[in-house]
Amino acid sequence: MGYLDGFKVTLRQMVEPRVTVQYPEEKRPKPQRFHGRHVLNRYEDGMEKCIGCELCAGVCPARCIYVRGRDNPPDAPVSPGERYGFVYEINYLRCIHCDLCVEACPTEAITESKLFEFSFTDRADAIYTREELVVDDEGRPKQLPWEDWREGDDARTSAWMRATAPSGDASYEGVVQWAGELGYGVRPPEPGQDSARDPAGDLSVRRTQANDIPAARGGRVR
Numbered sequence: 001m002g003y004l005d006g007f008k009v010t011l012r013q014m015v016e017p018r019v020t021v022q023y024p025e026e027k028r029p030k031p032q033r034f035h036g037r038h039v040l041n042r043y044e045d046g047m048e049k050c051i052g053c054e055l056c057a058g059v060c061p062a063r064c065i066y067v068r069g070r071d072n073p074p075d076a077p078v079s080p081g082e083r084y085g086f087v088y089e090i091n092y093l094r095c096i097h098c099d100l101c102v103e104a105c106p107t108e109a110i111t112e113s114k115l116f117e118f119s120f121t122d123r124a125d126a127i128y129t130r131e132e133l134v135v136d137d138e139g140r141p142k143q144l145p146w147e148d149w150r151e152g153d154d155a156r157t158s159a160w161m162r163a164t165a166p167s168g169d170a171s172y173e174g175v176v177q178w179a180g181e182l183g184y185g186v187r188p189p190e191p192g193q194d195s196a197r198d199p200a201g202d203l204s205v206r207r208t209q210a211n212d213i214p215a216a217r218g219g220r221v222r
């Protein structure tokens with residue numbers, strides 16, 4: 001009888017819904033707070049958010065960020081600040097995706113996308129440069145040859161969450177806490193832990209005019 005019981009288990013499992021998918025052709029939605037490879041964001045007018053302050057490098061426990069700031073050229077400033085991140089590198093052979101750099105950044109310049117499918121055959125490829133990290137003119141991460149981008153991967157990639165989000169403090173629930181972003185406008189506030197969850201586990205993206213929200217650029221709205 002023992003082996004018949006075994007067959008029963010097999011037959012029962014055959015009609016159960018499958019939890020596996022044909023990865024990587026098919027991908028499951030990634031969780032809202034997923035930590036993937038970083039991007040350097042730009043304001044809606046195209047200026048870079050990084051001001052070269054090096055706080056991210058200082059807080060990084062893996063010591064994998066290298067930043068050098070430089071004064072903005074007065075006739076062609078790169079960022080709205082006095083300085084900009086002239087050199088910016090992240091070594092992905094060392095990064096542990098802890099997101100402390102994101103938390104430390106005063107201008108929301110560095111955030112993490114949801115992309116984790118990348119592999120290298122060359123050590124130089126593992127060290128992402130500023131040119132590779134800065135989002136393109138559509139506000140989306142640049143798709144590099146050693147990264148596995150599939151259809152839909154570029155949507156909502158810059159899903160950045162911070163300690164000041166509702167999960168950290170309920171009084172922030174429903175409150176926009178970030179500046180406008182190139183290609184995305186001002187993102188809606190993060191849903192709170194008690195709110196109904198988006199089944200895809202993602203923030204929906206809405207485009208708004210910068211002046212919809214008074215502090216859309218560089219300020220927080222509470």
Ligand code: SF4
Pocket residue numbers: 059060061062063064065090094095096097098099100101102
């Ligand atoms: S995610 Fe963590 S380990 Fe990676 S660069 Fe940022 S602070 Fe460093």
Ligand code: SF4
Pocket residue numbers: 049050051052053054055056057067085104105106107108109110
């Ligand atoms: S990414 Fe943020 S914390 Fe890092 S240097 Fe630029 S502005 Fe400073």
